[in-house]
Amino acid sequence: MNSLTLQPTPPVAAPDPVPTAGPRPLRRWISVAAACAAGAGLLLSLPPYGLWFLAPVAVALLAAATHRRRLRAGLGLGMLAGLVLFVPLLDWTNLAAGWLPWIMLSLAQAGYLALVGLAGAWLSPLHDRWRVLWPLTAGLLWVTQEALRDRAPFGGFPWGRLAFSQGDAPALRLAVLGGAPLVTFAVAAAGGALVALAWRRWSRPRTWAGAAGFAAVAAVLVAGPALVPVATPAGETRTVAIVQGNVPRLGLDFNAQRAAVLLNHVRATQNLADEVRLGRKPKPELVIWPENSSDIDPLRNPDAAQQIAAAATAIGVPILVGAVLRGDVPGEIRNAGILWKPVTGPDLDQVYIKRHPVPFAEYMPLRPIARVVSAKADLVKNMVAGQTPGVVRTPAITVGDVICFEVAYDSIVRDTVTGGAQILAVQTNNATFNEAEARQQLAMVRLRAVEHGREAVMVSTVGVSAFVGTDGRVHSPTGFNVAAVVLRGIHVGGPRTLATRLGHWPELAAVGLAVLLLALAAPMRRRRNGDNPAAEHTTEER
Template identity: 70%
Template sequence: MTMPPPVLPGTDAVAASPRRPLRLPVAAALAVAAGAALLLALPPYDLWWLSPAGVALLAAAVHRRRLRAGFGLGLLAGLVLFVPLLDWTRIAAGWLPWVILSVFQALYLALAGLAGAWLSPLIDRWRVLWPLLAGLVWTTQEFLRGRAPFGGFPWGRLAFSQGDAPMLRLAAYGGAPLVTFAVAVAGGALVALAWRRFQGCGLPAAAGFAVTAATLIAAPAALPLTEPGGPVTTVAIVQGNVPRLGLDFNAQRRAVLDNHVNATKALAADVAAGRQRQPGVVVWPENSSDIDPLRNADAAGLIQSAADAIKAPILVGTLQRTDVPGDIYNVGILWRPGSGPDHPQQYAKRHPVPFAEYMPMRSVARLVSEKVDLVRNMLGGERPGVIDTGAGILGDVICFEVAYDGIVRDTVDGGAQLLTVQTNNATFNEAEARQQLAMVRLRAVEHGREALMVSTVGVSGFVDAQGTVHGSTGFNTAAVVVRDMSLEGPRTLATRSGLWPEAAIVFGTVVALAGAALLRRRRATIDRVIDDSDGVTVSEAR
């Protein structure tokens, strides 16, 4: 008669009993479903409620698996998410850089899958920890993805899917990291609740998981947000459009400048006729003048004529050449009526995009694509984009910089009253533009500031401090939108706390991973004892 293995003092039946993961085909299907859910939660689909479901599906897929299987399942989910999400990058860069970027982003979800598998012993021992651990892993994955390598690329964060969700309000209390954490905790609660079907879980615990998920998803709607008040300024955004979308955008730079000049003069005519309000400041998009107006008298004259006509300063997006051939800055510079460029009131983009605006490891990259040498060397600026227009202080960020927490926060810490995102989507598509606008919505709530995004081709629009979009324009069309914006916004808890919420979450993840290591070591000792159980003593097991 075969005797069952002994249960030693200090262990429990659960530790000594086999616990199996889901069958691999089922786990793979769940990983694919997870990636699809995370994709559909983001713009342009905006099915925000699928974000917790995506977290739950991947957590179920990797639970109790070997580490390499957890890594592989995470990679599978990441590819399903990032390959279609970043499809717009191939328009400018071609298919190979698109695939490389997508795979590299997916590797971070692979690490999240590995971490989920590694933490399985903790979850098996204390099921109540599953929601917390899911939140820690996902937020830490985004922390790493937004910083490495070359400054990171934090596209597709869970927080950016919550534009229409109650959880968006959490941004005012802990920024994008807290929103991601809450979404992932809700997902962890969902998987813990669903796992009850496969492993025993008492009714009180199941009810607790259900309440946790429901509370995190719905209750933030009741959180108060302080609306900006005080003085109001009138702001106009000019979306001049381009003659043709695509890679030849730069060859059209004079036509693009003309479009923005003419649209501004048409606005001036409407103001003079009483059909439109007089703006205190006008904002043009990134690359609205790819002809450097500080070195080209014709471009300077055109911009000056527009500023004089509208009788307001214009924030112009342009490229500034240097004395070194090929070196440029991507800047927003304030152009005043009557006096021209206000040199102290300009912002140089601090985070140029690697492999698109500058080429790290150019000699190595040349082996991948012969187009490497078409990429100029864009230099990074050194100070936050705080621009005093006289009608209000703008917190300017350029294009992809809106995805980076610190770059936006620095402008508010520097005194920005309005958040301004200058961007150029002419070499991308509408999906990319709407993904950026979702980030602007989060930033407005996060910092309690009204915001705007202005693009060469769309989508442009204003966002209030509740995250609601106003005056949204179409894509690949010309448009001018005017809106009154409040200048006095609160310093939210998220602004005041800065990096601390995210740092605390990352520290918690390190503690959890270390705790799982200790528990795994203990389990390995128990397994050895069970294998050699004849004559074993408790002291030997310990």
Template identity: 60%
Template sequence: MVDTAGAPGGEPEAGTQPATTSTHPAIRPLWASLLTAVAAGVALLLSFPPYGQWWLAPAGVALLAAAIHGRRARAGAGLGFVTGVVLFMPMLSWTNLHTGYLPWTLLSVAEAGYLAAMGAAYAFAAPLADRRRALTPLLIATLWVAQEAARARTPFGGFPWAKLAFGQGEVPLLRWAVIGGAPLVTFMVALTGGLLATAVLTLLRRGVRTAPAVPVAWVAGAVAAAVAGTLVPTATPSGDTVTVAFVQGNVPRLGLDFNAQRLAVLDNHVRGTLALAERVAAGREKQPDLVVWPENASDVDPLRSRVAADQITRATEAIGVPILVGGVTGGSTDRTVRNIGVLWWPIGSGGGKTGPDLDQLYAKRHPVPFAEYIPMRTIARMVSKEVDRVSRDFEAGARPGVVDSGATVIGDVICFEIAYDDVVRDVVTGGAQIIAVQTNNATFNTAEAEQQLAMVQLRAVEHGRHALMASTVGVSAFVAPDGHVQDQTEFNTAAVVVRELTESTERTVATRLGYWPELLLTLLGLGLLAAAAVVRRRRTAA
């Protein structure tokens, strides 16, 4: 990483004086910036589950901005990349548990590349921030939103893991989700970090003795931004109540071979449902209106296997209510399959419905590349032979997962789809009164499951809905509309949990606005970059 001195934004050459037209000279040696970038990555990492030190997210943003400020774009890219690698390599380590180091490394490096681009953009725009110091926090915050917007969409549909918004748990900053969803939460976290960065940069430039009030004011602004979320009211559902149960059946063994004993996995979920039915019959548990099984609860095709269908019917007959079954079934061709959630009715239920209801079937709309389908399979095989475990590609479903169980309308979201803003919003605008996430974490670990649960927390606040996450192995939980986690289960255990939830048909501001907050904030960031280009051109001309 070389930051050639003497160019706009660089350090002056040895023995020369800084040019009077330079508005943002580097204010520390490059090695110090490198260490600061590493510290930024560590702080960001610790802000996410399983560590959960949410307050470190603004600190990480501030450290990265301080590391980059005053550098040329090339050095800014390098420093952003360092932060990204320090963040993503350990955070995504669960991806290498069963597929080897190379896929994990490639994914982490690809994700870090977006932080590199953001670092280059901030270094490029720093002259504008120096001229208008009040724009510094805004510049930092909008560039974070733009970076996350790009990462959520590219390549192959994107991978939006580690959005700043996904690490805010039950703290005030999360409440902004009810107004602007994940993009606004990210913006507020990064804005807080930008205010802290401005305080640090002011201290470095002017010194504590010469301008003590200025950095104190920026710090005060950061504190105000962090706690302002307490003034944002979360939604309170006011509809009817419905009793929902989830079954975490567990699997015979963790890893890629979790489904080698597919009938055993199905049997575990049937057994858990039968045990629940016994408790209900004995009066020890309230009768649920709906039971939710996780993704891959029946990897034996429930729509084609008589054995699987009989087992599921046995469970529905015992509990007496429909079960939302997570399963895998055939696709439109012999070479494809679908990851589905299908409502399964007990025999003789209301309306004469029996067995699988194909009108209430959701096929996953956003299959995971290189896990559920293999782009460029020949090239991918050179990276990892594990891709051949996906012998048939999962094809994407065509409609949102709005499932009417009679007692309530469930918004079905399968596994990683919870990370995608549009997938979740579509089920709410489609009429979902409760959000259900069917997931299978058997190939991962507790850290991945807790990171996913944090996303469910954000979605519950964003859309003002009770939500639940039902996993094969854990963690599973219910989440209230204020983001509070209830009845969280342990990892790699069997569990059945029943809870009464309140339905909601209201739409929050965030639900109504949809992608507009993200679009406007991204455009603002691009506008600031354009303004920075004008400043740089004028400075060069001078």
């Protein structure tokens, strides 16, 4: 009988492990919708809408949209949010420069939000491991983004900062401690707390304690700053008059109306002098005219000088005149604030020359290329920048003078206060723009008044002109595109705030910490991708 021989069964190889999907992002269409909503929320948080509470929500939406996304997807989602924000926010530039420069500027600004989206995607492993860091990283990323945007290219363009959306919010008070960067940090950190609160499995009861913690953090960041004391105004007051002379018509060709604009401000001041003489109004100790109130150089044109002298003689006090001065080189101009005294005329020792002319508006870099982009390129003259801070000493008050867009730049305003300014004055001309731009600028003035503990005035050719207290409140605002003269007692001086003393150091510290966190996330990304090479692909397909 044959015996059966049992052969050993060869071992069966175990199947290769199937790659798992790993942490998943939001579905693609939800991410796109969230990015668009983030841009819209940022837009509506800023003037003229002023829905400040949408700012942290918008930060949270962009963070959620980019979390666990590929880097290029994060970049694209940030760019999308930036376009939704900046295209409508900066539409007033279209009134002066045309649609192509407007779109190009909007694209450039949106690029910085694209970097925020990229960084949000990059930090995803860090947030997945330590969700508690989300408020910190959100605050640091937004401060860093604004620090870059405030400086480059061509000196930067700080429009639309988170801090400038908080004029009516408790967070504005944080400016007294750390300026605009601290306000931005608090708003963005509140957004980080919101996304950390929402990004959880709500079906797990044990996570409710963490959710309550993030909710508390968001509430403290949003409402807590109401307890921060602002600078107390000094007891001494001076009566200041601001003159909004108006222009015959709005538009870029207001320069062609320069004789009429000057005459409007002269007559308004003379009418004020008549009211003072009749006892109907108190006599001011200083009169402030806006930027471009004398677009005719009064140091070279005797007629313009005679008209300003007549106004100063009538009112009997110095006038801070916004004037355009012609240079010795053909085509060169200077945007200046000149102290004009009643008897002696212009005080050439008290002249401020604008330090930060606006590229493509007050001077034209890359002019040959700009001619291809806009037919209005040659309308922009070559404005020469000043070299010294705008500290103008009048017999009654030392004024920290900044001109137009300069109020958006932290260091330019701070330099006037460290130089001895007792009040802040923003001379501006909104005749080439619209009321939305004017109100966006007024929001910046409000922040500066709180930041440096100095009462402030904004005086415009067409509005909005106003007085602002050290708590950020607006007093006696004028309408837009109307003539107006407003007088008010304004507190002068006071101790320097912590924000003034610290200067740019809080912002530099935030940028340094942001760079450190981005570097720390690198090994975590390598580990995740090495352990699960299919994860990035799978999450992108959802």
